[in-house]
Amino acid sequence: MEQFDTYLHEIIAKNLSGQCTTAETAALQRWLEASPENRTEYAILAKLWQDSPAVAGSQRQYNTAAAWQKTDAAIQPTPSRVRILYTKYAAAAAIIMLLTAGAWWLETRSTLKKHELSANDGKIKSLELPDKSMVTLRQGAKIRYINGYHHDQRIVELEGEAFFEVASDPGHPFLIKTPNKSVVEVLGTSFTVQTGKDSTAVIVASGSVKLGTEGDTTAVILNGGQRGVWGNGQLYARDNSNLNFIAWKTGILQFNDQSLFEILPQLADFYAKDIRIDEKYRETASQQKATITFRNQSCDDVLHELQLLLGFHYQENGDSIVISQ
Template identity: 45%
Template structure:
């Protein structure tokens, strides 16, 4: 659970003790509905609560009358109280019960939080249809593209800082020569951070790294070798080969900045990047494909919809397009 959601601990404790107000119950339910991870976390805490709750409940064999008499005898000789004895007994017993519940809930949440920070992986995902940023314990910054996720152990370990990435993310890593920062990907590539700022794009079969600042070591799986990438370079690990080249894509961070720009580029390249940026499928009619490689445009899109961007390109280059289901068809 993130530190900015620590207030949820209080709501969970009250819920387990059946002490939530209607408004608190609504807030807790809203948090549970936000993600499957939240529901799983609540279920784990609830299970822990069920496992240890009996320890806080006096066994039925206790002689509560005798216990009360001992308490009552000790109260003799004290200053008079205005609460009747019967009510006083009820209040004290309720107080003891509430204290027991509070101790058990606090202990449960402390144990759970301690476990999370030691050996339970933390999963952070950008599943809300937008970019998500986070800061790790070492002050490294990670920006996840929509649909991406990372998995890591909070606090890392004594030897290195390792995260597992699915999807695309931008990393700004805090240097620590004694504790290397490693990124593992689905295709078994390993990225060792030797500098500070870079983007990683993963799939089940390949990994692409573009370095903005500093340098990065990219190692391929299955003994395919490794290479050092410097600022302005791109490296890719694909089945059977690993290679690098200068990065000529000025829009490689468009998903993060929200800015898509083109400088005298062919329409064929523009349509490919527009499709990726907006998450659309764009196809070109066969008879028009050759033309898209010769038509060029200079344009910049920021805060515009796909429809607005396509309309502006249409005005610049004179092509036509139509929507067929979820696909945009471009032609003469």
């Protein structure tokens, strides 16, 4: 609700005209229960709506000044209080009046709704956004978006990890907002975003993006081949050394003269396994290196090939694997 304030006013308008969906009614109720100030604002806007006379068909004509006089009489504050309230709510009231000026407007705006897609069935999911941008969600990721612009911006909300290929539209900036309040502003084309509780990591495949917080003048610009991290008091950009940052999307794992000590964490991330190295084998594992590529292979097949190449043993118990001499 905070991220799409006009969406809130649309819900109020639809509620007042009896066109709210069940989900919208629930969202409005949560907003009303959040604070007494929200309930006061709704009451004032509802009064303005109710006191606006209906005319032919579904069209309405509004006399805001007359409606405000009736609202003033109903709430009976002091004159200075009237001016304060009028200043505070006039803009919102104007929006409500515009939103409800005719049933045709609400019908044409009915497509401007917040949508949500989750990759929660153990598979990656892809979707094309209304602006023709392509998004691929990693398992467990979730995206929210609207069919339109918010203040001339294309805004999506992301939880988890996703790969973006953003359609060029310089007149409408593309922003990705995360639960940890970081913001990724797209200046180029393709990149991954991985959100966490306290941090966000971005790796740019091509083009450039800006990583920081909303309105942050210290945000970093990331270009193709760079990785940036925001959170936990850090904000930096470095060259990306991870060839497998989109392996979850392509199914291809590549290792170029990397030690077993470096390879195994990447396998653990890719296959969602707990892969550990026996303490007695850690020094040897840090010295054993491999240059090898795997394409859409099972974890067992990959470990078996590495075993033949490097000569270790492994024991698997469910999602837990131990590597040893």
